[in-house]
Amino acid sequence: MARRGEVIAGLVLGALGAAVCVRAVGLHIGTGTSPGPGFFPFLGGLALTVLAGLLAVRGWRGPGEARGTSGLLWRPGALVGGLLVYTAVLDPAGFPLATAALVAVVLIVLDVRNWLVIAGVSVGLAAASYVVFKVWLGVDLPPGIVAGVG
Secondary structure (H helix, E strand, O other), X not given: OXXXXXXXXXXXXXXHHHHHHHHHHHOOOEOOOOEOOOHHHHHHHHHHHHHHHHHHHHHHHOOOOOOOOHHHXXXXXXXXXXXXXXXXXXXXXXXXXXXXXXXXXXXXXXXOOOHHHHHHHHHHHHHHHHHHHHHHOOOOOOOHHHOOOO
């Protein structure tokens, strides 16, 4: 008997990944040496589609071992919610602040308990990604409320 939940989740996530790819193509993908604004969303959508397909196939193939994961269902919900909030606040809050908050949510979902580690990794990763995209690649990122700082 197939694991129906995994099959359904794989199909829904696969459709979401395909939709991201279609939207990314509309943004102009560019090339590997000159990426356009749709380049990374396309890669993310493609990765999501492939991984969702693997999940659907795994669920279709059979029951496997039984796992009690009902207590962990808040984790994917928190990640999806965090991504939705991230997209909503990216422009007004700005890339550095929104990215640091998203990384903090991800670390909490991954069960990191040390708040100093969460703060350090969140700020460090947001700063590093800002340097890579804004400084090295010249990508326009929304400055948000930190526009006057620096």
